Amino acid sequence: MRTPRATVRLQFHRDFPLDAAIPLVDYFADLGISHIYSSPLLTSRPGSNHGYDTVDHGTLDPELGGEAALGRLVAKLRGRGMGLILDIVPNHMGVGGPDNRVWLDVLEWGRESAYADVFDINWTPADAALVGKVLVPVLGAPYGNALRDGTITLAYDAERGEFQARHYDHVFPICPRLYGEVLAAADMPDLVPLRDAFAAVPAERAGKAEALQLKERLAMRVADAGVDWLAPVIAAHDATAPDGCRRLHLLLEKQNFRLAWWRTANDDLNWRRFFDITELAGVQVERQEVFEQAHALVFRLYADGLVDGFRVDHVDGISDPAAYCRRLRRRLDQLDAKRPHDAPPGGYLVVEKILHQGEPLPDGWQVDGTTGYDFMDEVGAVLHDPDADEALDLVWSRATGDATPYGAQLEAARRQVLRDGFGAEMQTATRAFHRVAREDLDTRDITLAAIRRALNELVVAFPVYRTYVDASGRSDQDWTYLSAALAQARRRLPPIDHPVLDLIDGWLGGEAQRGLGDVLEAGTRGYAIAKFQQLTAPIAAKSVEDTLFYRYGRLLSRNEVGSDPAQMGLSPSGFHAAATARATRFPGAMLATATHDHKRGEDARMRLAVLSEIPNEWSGMLEELRTLVEPLRRALPSGSAPAPADAVMLLQTLIGAWPPTLSPDDAAGLAAYAERVAGWQLKAMREAKVHTNWIFPDTVYEGACAGFLSDLMTAPEGESARAAIAECATRLAPAGAVNSLAQTVLKFTVPGMPDLYQGTEFWDFSLVDPDNRRPVDYPARIAAFEAGAAPAALLEAWRDGRIKQAVIARLLQARAANPALFADGSYEPLAIEGPGAGQALAFLRRHAGTVLLVTVTRRAAAMLGPGAALPLISAEAWGETALVLPNGLPACLDDLLGDERLAPAAGRIPLARLFGRLPVAALLGRSTAASAETGAAVPAL
Template sequence: MNPPRATYRLQLHEGFTFADAEAIVPYLADLGISHAYLSPITTAAKGSTHGYDVVDPTAINPELGGEEGFRSLVAALRARDMGVVIDIVPNHMGVAGGENAWWNDVLARGRGSEFAAVFDIDWSKPVMLPVLGDPLPKALADGAIVIEGDEVVAYGEHRFPLRPEDHGTSDPVEAVLKRQHYCLAWWRTADDELNWRRFFTVNELAGVRVGDPAVFERTHALILRLWEERLIDGVRIDHVDGLTDPAAYCRTLRERMGPEAIIWIEKILAGDEPLATDWGVDGTSGYDFMEEVAALLHDPAGEAPLGEAWAARSGRPADFAAEELQARQDELAWQFEGQLKATVRAFATLADSDPDNVLTPEMLRRAVERLLWVFPVYRTYGTGDAAPAADAAIRDRARERVAPLIPPGEEFVVDAVLAWLAGVGPGDAELAAQAVRRFQQLSAPIAAKGVEDTAFYRYGRLLSRNDVGFDAERFSLSVEDFHARMTARAADWPRALLATATHDHKRGEDVRARLAALSTMPERWLTHVRRWDALAEAPLDGVDPADAYMLYQTLVGAWPEGLAVDDADGLAAFAERVNAWQEKALREGKLRSSWEAPQEAYEATCKAAVETLLDPARSASFLADVAELRAALAPAATANTLAQLALRLTVPGVPDTYQGTELLDLSLVDPDNRR
């Protein structure tokens, strides 16, 4: 097996299979690629476009060509002395649509199922299934739930197995439902009442207890067999911070796969957080480099004028910290109440195991939620009875940041929670492990959803600084700091991935490079913005100024290369892409629309504005002025693009090319970046 020199990321699905990947192997070889880097290959939900909703981790996805197709692809790669790295998903499985046999068995047999230990379920009550469009009594009254054969059917669409004891029953539906190991519930109650761990806020993805050795063996049998047969050269571990003990998991995988295997982890490093060097991994999947090289491209002189302009226009904070705090508070209150309550209960139970306890559940809730509002990284890595030395600095930063938010006289409560995270608090050791696990598995999604999926859609100072793994508080990075980081990378992580585009990015690498160039000419940019406000006054009537400002940036950043301002068909196609981005941005931001309650009238106003602004018959003057700015921006934007590429290919590490980005990458957020 050859060491990785350069990877090429391929997003596999039924429209791009192993056979399609095999067909481009000669092209990849000509590019100088050493390893194909594949999205998850295990069996996912039918029609999955990404593969992270795994329904059977023991088999290769037949929609991709099955094991035969995979072996053929590997043979083609090996024939050119190339390797393959696969993405694995240990944190969760897809459980929607009745396709997951393990989950179905759990629903049918409850704790008696051989698969009950696979999923992270609180068995103090039936498994909650938030699939109903109305509260259960109304759904029953409307006849929306029926028994068909050995299944419960909701809305003629959702099908769930009956307990074996209820096969053939003729009892009333309500009575039958009360006897099941699960309960059907109104979808709006999921955030508050769900009793199993899910991936972030996705009800279709259930958390897996991969820290249990038996569960590890069951879910990793295929991966380890592929390694033993040398059909893979290594793995990329998805969402490692979702696991109970990421360090132990990575060390176990390294022990099982040996020193030659490539092991990369998807890990967001917040701010200046270091990656632990004792996990047995080769580094991250590259978000940290993406952040470093993107910050390097920004001129610090643009920070103040762009921040002031954003604040004046939007009425929102010029600094990101205030926006992040509000977003974290919103997410914790709106979408993670169920997990928060479970975490507080765990700490309250732990506290009660100490004979000298004086902490009430209410005190603990105030302490826990405030720490989650300001926690400086995704998570710490304590086990309840110990914690890595590196966690101490993180806890100290958390204590400093939370201080202004602590209720008067309750500092000792925060200190008690931090002591438990450090592994030195009082009480039962097993209860401490459970409480610490719950906190750490909640702090990560609060960071992700609060920052990347909320605040980044509310904060528009310069959108090139809002992307996965980015520290939006930091506007730029000096050349000296960049060199220091690359020196450290050479010493500690010479085999880590170097990414500038991924299947999760908010904007393509060259969109960010263009927008970064605006930091060198803030006054010229703002002059054009004032002109656009006048030229687009009618189309933008009813559109919030903050949304209009982020739209302007998107039009400039993502404008397709070669698209003429009088190309009506090309502009219409661009408008369709921009509107897909805009709908997602509005709903993720949760200020003027949301996924839970779409504000269709406002969204329609915004959509009509885009269509008008990109119509040469109605907005010729506006389009001409956009073209004028783009022409002025082009030299700096091109320089940024080439500098970013040159650095990715030359600094210490393994450069990754996301599919198609060897050409100009002007994509927007998914699904646009997965086309």
């Protein structure tokens, strides 16, 4: 079976290298984990704390220990029967700086580079000044200012044997064909032979080899004479002097790159980047030679048995994700024969893909599923009250003074992100469709401006990340989403632009336009389709996850990656439907509840979810808090800081992530917590792009907000407010813990493969990165696990998080003992009857006579009451509520979490009995016939 039993996600970096994981393997194995799920390991930008800025596809990161350390870790894993899943980044590479040799070779040689097709560069853009060049928008000031100020310099790097232009940490290799001009700038007789030899290099491609030989000769000469030998040459290009400025400028104008002010990127960039990050350049992994180069090392690691499967990062950035995934699957299948006989089954393959509500992962990709954002949304939503929409809308609008509907805010965010962050990408897609129009006699008069207007509205209206249309047409799923976007765009466009929208519809795989098949070049159309689909995904992500999530905060537990804040909750039947579909289509899909990208920890979300159950009470809490913090707000010319929306989201954040053991009079603890929240606050305000942003930060507003938070958390004048915040957290915490335990049990029992994000076996009240990547206290977790306490025995001390770990351990050990049940077992929703039916959810897994009956409490706030100290609902509160049992169950069921044996009678189990010791239950049993076949007794704990 290639699907892991369960993974633990580890974030490797220089402070937590591969060797640091070796002492943890025994703990993970004993816990029940089958595979480590590793962050990217290929060489990334020095100091990277995430690994998604790969700079070399051919080596493992030396900061992590390199291939030797990987071998040591895998040897330890193999000794415990475990495997390794590797996160790979095929869509982009880290560029800028001095460390990506492939990128630097492209800057040095342009289209002559052997790597000219690695990056998604438009070598023939509309701007004639950029034809054959790469725009490099890294200058901190306009080009002329940077040049005259001397921040652009010429240097000779003796280690690399090359002339370079430099700008702080950035280096730009000078093309060797122009070394003759460089050397001619200084009156040095001993340079004349080399200068003349460079000048005589033929302009044709054949001259490249000769230029490289001369470059090597110069390097050898410098090695003998010392780099100071070239000091007169360097001095002649000193741009702080008029002659040097002119000389350096003329030299730079002839390069295969064009240096530019960083602000030009949004309008003029002629290469695809990751989202709006100019330090990450898009890779054309759809090209066979690029695919092979980018994957050569990871394929070798797979064939050698050092890696057993892959997680593909940002699959939607690839021009044709389906073709890429199928190609990757074919190669893994081919390499399986080369893997060592003692390696675990390989080939597990999942993709990082955000799915809109109701959007299925497309068929035919030949992957095992997604990385679990869809499940994270489903399990979170079913633990919210879906009927709280209107009440929480009212609370939000009263507190912020903003009643703008969510849909209008989403549209505004999309327009802003498209305008301010993706102008170049929009221009690329527009010009691509314009070229399509020009190739048809019937459409050649359609203007660039008209196409841009129609395309802009289509992108703004797009309901999902992207479609997967190619030149052959659309799938039914693509028809659905494109039709919705086209209808919305049509309502927003004036009638004069409707025919252009119809043309774009046709070009994107709709009804063929007259004459289209006769004159349209498929490559041109295919390129336009790809550029459109590579545009909609980042617009969707940046406008929602990195903008609207920080503006619209009626309930922050629904502002999570993979979730839609407009959807408050999900019914049990909706949750069951999603689980059933996953069991049918992608039974090995990853199940996540926390990731390196989450906006707030899984248990902080579960605490805040309680507010959906008590919106009226929350309204009173919030009003009191706003009154208490009002004296702490700062008066600015533009208004008080923080602004109402920022203040409400800050208060929710403080309540949701408040550490369970933090006292409001613990000065050191409050200071440490305030420091963490301050990092979140700054990021949140800049991502919101309302009062400040990353590009033009309003330091006055930011400083005022930082002072507000500091006073609130540490100053005497904030004492009453922080005491009230702590009281709110205490009020929500027991019901939040019930939600957390329910979420945990569901993740480890429903169809799919559960992933445990590092450290979240204890309560996870982390905030957005980098807070969610802080060091994990593994000694404390190991000690708690080795103590071996049963979950029910830890209920009294639930605040320390050990109960969550104990639940995880019991369920993982059940998965290890019954792999077929969890991998292939049925999923059968169960009915609950009685007055508390809406407060529980239940299902049955069944395989070959073995059954697992799972029941969890949901929406427990009302039954716990405001004064509850423990996350346990009384028998009186459950009353006559009972779980209705299906036929064919074993006579006895063992409670995996409560250490009890239950004998269901009359086809029902009262929930008061089922939840007598814990608010969650997982009952395992085996029929007598199945026990006899195996010679085993009914399992007992």
